[in-house]
Amino acid sequence: MTTGIQGWHAHPALLSSYVAGDLDAVAGASIEQHVSRCETCRAAVGQLLEPQVLEQTWTGIRDAVERPALPFPLRLARRCGLSEPTAVLLASAASLRGAWLVGAFLSLSFATLAAYASGGTALAPFLLAAPLAPVLGVAAAYGPRQDPLEALIATAPYGRTRLILLRTIGVLASVLPVTVLLGLAVPGPPWLAAAWLGPALALVPVLLALAGFVGPRTAATVVSLVWSGVVLGSTRAFAPTWPVEAAQQGVYLGLAVAACAVIAIRAGTDRQPGVAL
Amino acid sequence: MSAGTSTVELTGVSKRYGRTRALAGVDIAFDRGVTGLLGPNGAGKTTLLRIVATSIGADSGEVRLLGRDPHRSHADVTAVRRELGYLPQELGYPSDMTAFGFVEYVAVLKEWNDREARSQEVRRVLDAAGLADQASLRISRLSGGQRRRVGLAQALLGDPRLVVLDEPTTGLDPAQRADLRRTLSALGHRSTVLLSTHQTEDVAALCERVVVLAGGTVRFDGAVTDLVATAVGQVWLADEPGDDALVSWRTGTGRHHVVGGVRPVGADLAEPTLEDAYLLMLGPDAQRVHTPS
Numbered sequence A: 001m002t003t004g005i006q007g008w009h010a011h012p013a014l015l016s017s018y019v020a021g022d023l024d025a026v027a028g029a030s031i032e033q034h035v036s037r038c039e040t041c042r043a044a045v046g047q048l049l050e051p052q053v054l055e056q057t058w059t060g061i062r063d064a065v066e067r068p069a070l071p072f073p074l075r076l077a078r079r080c081g082l083s084e085p086t087a088v089l090l091a092s093a094a095s096l097r098g099a100w101l102v103g104a105f106l107s108l109s110f111a112t113l114a115a116y117a118s119g120g121t122a123l124a125p126f127l128l129a130a131p132l133a134p135v136l137g138v139a140a141a142y143g144p145r146q147d148p149l150e151a152l153i154a155t156a157p158y159g160r161t162r163l164i165l166l167r168t169i170g171v172l173a174s175v176l177p178v179t180v181l182l183g184l185a186v187p188g189p190p191w192l193a194a195a196w197l198g199p200a201l202a203l204v205p206v207l208l209a210l211a212g213f214v215g216p217r218t219a220a221t222v223v224s225l226v227w228s229g230v231v232l233g234s235t236r237a238f239a240p241t242w243p244v245e246a247a248q249q250g251v252y253l254g255l256a257v258a259a260c261a262v263i264a265i266r267a268g269t270d271r272q273p274g275v276a277l
Numbered sequence B: 001m002s003a004g005t006s007t008v009e010l011t012g013v014s015k016r017y018g019r020t021r022a023l024a025g026v027d028i029a030f031d032r033g034v035t036g037l038l039g040p041n042g043a044g045k046t047t048l049l050r051i052v053a054t055s056i057g058a059d060s061g062e063v064r065l066l067g068r069d070p071h072r073s074h075a076d077v078t079a080v081r082r083e084l085g086y087l088p089q090e091l092g093y094p095s096d097m098t099a100f101g102f103v104e105y106v107a108v109l110k111e112w113n114d115r116e117a118r119s120q121e122v123r124r125v126l127d128a129a130g131l132a133d134q135a136s137l138r139i140s141r142l143s144g145g146q147r148r149r150v151g152l153a154q155a156l157l158g159d160p161r162l163v164v165l166d167e168p169t170t171g172l173d174p175a176q177r178a179d180l181r182r183t184l185s186a187l188g189h190r191s192t193v194l195l196s197t198h199q200t201e202d203v204a205a206l207c208e209r210v211v212v213l214a215g216g217t218v219r220f221d222g223a224v225t226d227l228v229a230t231a232v233g234q235v236w237l238a239d240e241p242g243d244d245a246l247v248s249w250r251t252g253t254g255r256h257h258v259v260g261g262v263r264p265v266g267a268d269l270a271e272p273t274l275e276d277a278y279l280l281m282l283g284p285d286a287q288r289v290h291t292p293s
Helices: A012-020 A025-037 A039-048 A051-066 A072-079 A084-091 A098-117 A124-141 A150-154 A160-184 A197-214 A216-237 A246-269 B045-052 B074-081 B099-109 B115-128 B144-155 B174-190 B200-206 B224-229 B274-289
Strands: B008-017 B020-030 B033-038 B060-065 B084-087 B162-166 B192-197 B209-214 B217-223 B235-238 B247-250 B256-259
Touching (some): A012 A025, A012 A039, A025 A039, A051 B115, A072 A084, A084 A160, A084 B115, A098 A124, A098 A160, A124 A160, A150 A160, A150 B099, A160 A197, A197 A216, B020 B217, B033 B174, B045 B060, B045 B162, B045 B192, B099 B115, B099 B144, B144 B162, B144 B174, B174 B192, B209 B224, B224 B274
Parallel strands (some): B033 B209, B162 B192
Antiparallel strands (some): B209 B217, B235 B256, B247 B256
16 A cells, blocks of 8 residues: 555654654654654654754764774773773774784794693793793884884874883783783793793883884894893703793893883983983 | 063074084074975975974074973973974874874874863864865775875864974865865964975965075065065066076966076066065075976
């Protein structure tokens, strides 16, 4: 049956009930169908609504469409109390996206597996990979060579140093827990699961201090090569756990303190605040 | 606020990059309105703008921005940066970000912490830059001119009192230039706007005041009409190219537009353009700059 609907218009009272949500499901659906096709009734509904409500709804829709979604790890962190502006800043760091984290997790897993399969005689793969994962993550957080937004970041009130430190903390918070868990699976003395944290936490400030002079890419290469040299070189002459034993941990601590001092001195003496990193 | 009353005051400012002298003892002040920096490549435009944008420090001389010395303390430089909008000459865009996402990211760096207010402001500047319909597009899918306008949009965040735009017209078509003119003239009522370009048409269209830089020094500083007036009596339309002219080129009518030198035989005096005046101002550097159209 096609009885033209052009002649019929919903009674104002009916439209009011529709807007208020008082109609039952069938009547509500019928009015909705009608309103979507009848310009007169649509205009009438528009007048019944508060302009503010319409504006809010429209803003909400634009928000949903235009605002980029946060990557999964950051949505998780938001639930744990990470502030929204901080999440937006972290979302721009390449190394905090899912793909990078999965890559880091996989390479660490393989390193753990290799150490496990050797029965504890070959710890080198794990000791090599575990401290380098956060180092490379921090270096990657700068972006390729340097941040494409370098000039903007350097002149924003938030500050470049603060942004780099925030990203560094973000990388550490996402990589370290996984690595600690994997470390538990590595055969050997129980303290080994935590001992790699020493070089890991020392190499990050060394990287940051070095990056202030030569850029993040070169700094990451230098740090990786030196650390690989230490780990692989020690396998010839010393016990597998040598790179993370107490005496060496003292050296790492010294390095970390020296690197932090370099960063602090540069931050204090540079004529242009915020360029120490 | 102390002594200075201008928004930007540079006194004896010099800057070197290794052996290259970028700025040599520049004294200049800027206030409300749109000022165009004109000059050949290497004249020091970008260096001057970067110093005003707190991106680099001067080697010597005094810099005062919004009544503060940005080198004095972290608090001072941050206070200046809160009222600064800056479009750098070369701005890389993370290609996986959308226009909205990019401007929002910069807004967070500019301490727009409230989500609602930030969204509104991001939309306002995208609308002002004529990008309302491209907000949710990835930057990698935008044209060169649209990308430049995304850069411009972020410089407008928060209606800054000091706006520094390094070559904002690169990649813009004539219609987009007209839009930019409208945006900038509105902005110039409230803010100090500095822009650089090597196109004289841009200055004629966008700026009230023009500063010609060459070799790191200020060659001219004044109203656009005053710069044009310096060329009166030195530009001719002639049947032959002038022998000792600074530059001359054949126009569409078949006659030669002759700038500088002595009056060629049978030449008619012509109304100088801003470009003529600019070329005369540069003198011997002009041949290097001028590309006949």
